[in-house]
Amino acid sequence: MSRSLRVAVVGAGPAGIYAADILTKSDAEVSIDLFERMPAPYGLIRYGVAPDHPRIKGIVNALQKVLDRPEIRFFGNVEYGVDVKLEDLRQHYDAVIFSTGAEKDRAMDVPGIELDGSYGAADFVSWYDGHPDVPRTWPLTASQVAVLGVGNVALDVARVLAKTADELLTTEIPDNVYEGLKSSPVTDVHVFGRRGPAQAKFTPLELRELDHSPNVEVIVHPEGIDFDEGSMASIRSSKQVEMVVKTLQEWALRDVGDRPRRLHLHFLEAPVEVTGEDGKVVGLRTERMELAGDGNVKGTGEFTDWPVQAVYRAVGYLSTSLVDLPFDTASGTVPHAGGRVVDLDEQPLPGVYVTGWIKRGPVGLIGHTKGDALETVTNLLADADALPACQFPEPDAIVRFLEQRAVPFTTVEGWLKLDAHEKALGAERGRERVKVVDRETMTSVSRS
Structure with missing residues (x-):
């Protein structure tokens, strides 16, 4: 690959973070922005795993190490299709990976x-x-x-x-x-x-x-x-x-x-x-x-x-359909070929990819999404030289875009504040953590 890549990942659950992990470990020069509808990351781990499964939630520790990498940024409280659309992402990124899961x-x-x-x-x-x-x-x-x-x-x-x-x-x-x-x-x-x-x-x-x-x-x-x-x-x-x-x-x-x-x-x-x-x-x-x-x-x-x-x-x-993407209602997945999103004529949509449950359906364990991510990222990197360059590649461009839209987005630093806040609430009661539920409170603590 002869140029650096800007990649957006929509969905910061295990599937999206695994894709970011594989991208950063490749030989490619790449910068990645993760977009998540929730103010906090981790998707299924935070909102789909029973609370009495602490060992499964321990996966969070490994995922956090990925988010800490300098090539990766996190934008929470940003809803695809409402705050940002496919056209917006394609203007700011060379490739977009959707990993929105199934809820x-x-x-x-x-x-x-x-x-x-x-x-x-x-x-x-x-x-x-x-x-x-x-x-x-x-x-x-x-x-x-x-x-x-x-x-x-x-x-x-x-x-x-x-x-x-x-x-x-x-x-x-x-x-x-x-x-x-x-x-x-x-x-x-x-x-x-x-x-x-x-x-x-x-x-x-x-x-x-x-x-x-x-x-x-x-x-x-x-x-x-x-x-x-x-x-x-x-x-x-x-x-x-x-x-x-x-x-x-x-x-x-x-x-x-x-x-x-x-x-x-x-x-x-x-x-x-x-x-x-x-x-x-x-x-x-x-x-x-x-x-x-x-x-x-x-x-x-x-x-x-x-x-x-x-x-x-x-x-x-069952996954839900995504604005501006084809969707197979029977399987609840986005049609694709090896992670490359394809249109109704089975032709690839340049620079648009899927991974995780939105790609293969809600089957298998959390770890199985690694194989999905590897296939998708391998094909993305193979396409890299042919991808049309984005219009606004500067890292600050998407920040200005969100601020102009008045989107109260959260960051990795904000998540760490919320994480510390929840642990402090737990410590007061002799518990490891008490989860904050209200979105406004989550956002307020994260952006404080």
Whole structure:
């Protein structure tokens, strides 16, 4: 590459920061500006990971080291499509990488799913993680709850619902979340998976964490522990699947204890209807499934009604479309070829790229986004000499642009102020951190 590059990254979660990391480690002369809708960085780590996962949040330490590099700047509280558009970015940068992730709930086509008391897991996660753009109250009035799905998010939701508020008080949960969970009358949380235990999508570590609470009895219902040849093939081919299945089998055989709350795991139970009265959830109907031989399932015609008062669907996240970019509504992704965004005729849009969940869909773990970023950045660097030079390459040009638009943007230095402020709030109460929720307060502390 014969010239230096100015690159904008839209989205400062793990995917965007990994892309910036790979760019700065390349042989290219490059300067990178990260744009983030939130006043604080880290995206999914801050607003999508359960608060009782401190080791996962430890990824923040590695991400912060990337943000500290002199070639990288952070512009928080800047919303793409509102404060800055694609045309603006292309005037100031040679290339733009979109890494906006996925934070909406995938729809579920089940009768009654729209009833009052039926919720999306993503919305609940945003509430308990203190996302500034969601309501600060949550209707925790159900004593019996259903969670649909058997991925890591489903287990996070089930665990947070089942635990006592005092157990979570050692984490960074905001005060309103603690008060909401403390008032919850929940006694039983039922997790339903339509396929068998060998097809579960959660990790062994996530599963074992369910059993760590002194107040929650984890009950695996043995009628769902079944295997066909497809299941056995999955067990033989994956150590992770083998560990999950072994744990579930052991739990299905043990005696049920007397902890005050219960978390039930049901396999081979497919939700077919959320039942209601007067517009409110009063139950869930499932159909008993049987394995078809290849790991898939078929219905048996045997139905069960479960008396639950709330239903949480955790069947996947979905990205939202981006202004001025093509979007595949079925997959919830931006069409691309190796990270190069392509138009309706499958022709590349010069200098426009994607990485992370907006590129491949919301699957896999956080670390998997590194592979996405590597492919995208490799192709960006291969295109570098052919990219049209931006009109305003001076680093201060984008600062003037945002100031002229009266955008109250935050910086890395501002994030460090907010970080210190949250830790100070925590120290006053013997906790590591208390998360600030209000956007105005976050911005004010960051810009002080």
